[in-house]
């Protein structure tokens with residue numbers, strides 16, 4: 101699934117600059133911006149620039165690599181790389197996904213619990 105959906109998808113609209121977000125980093129394939137409802141002192145979302153519904157339908161290994169690389173860059177930039185942090189992607193209903201555009205949550209600045217809820 102890779103069709104651009106600038107009107108229907110909120111993260112496509114953020115990538116297009118049509119709605120505001122606090123962008124903290126980017127590369128050719130991905131954009132990183134702060135989550136609107138942070139669940140940790142650092143909570144940044146890393147999304148592909150093109151529309152991909154979730155990891156379940158992702159079909160470009162290079163693009164996925166760019167997402168992970170940008171997540172690690174965000175962690176360094178936010179000063180949480182040494183203490184540790186978590187990168188999560190929720191998939192579908194049981195995974196708790198609420199926005200249907202692939203995104204990595206970069207969470208840090210506090211100790212994380214395991215297992216997740």
Ligand code: AMP
Nearest residue numbers: 110121134135136137190196197198199
């Ligand atoms: P998920 O539940 O894994 O699909 O995560 C979706 C995340 O997107 C949630 O943490 C929301 O707080 C976040 N979110 C939704 N709309 C926006 C927005 N306009 N800007 C930034 N984050 C958003």
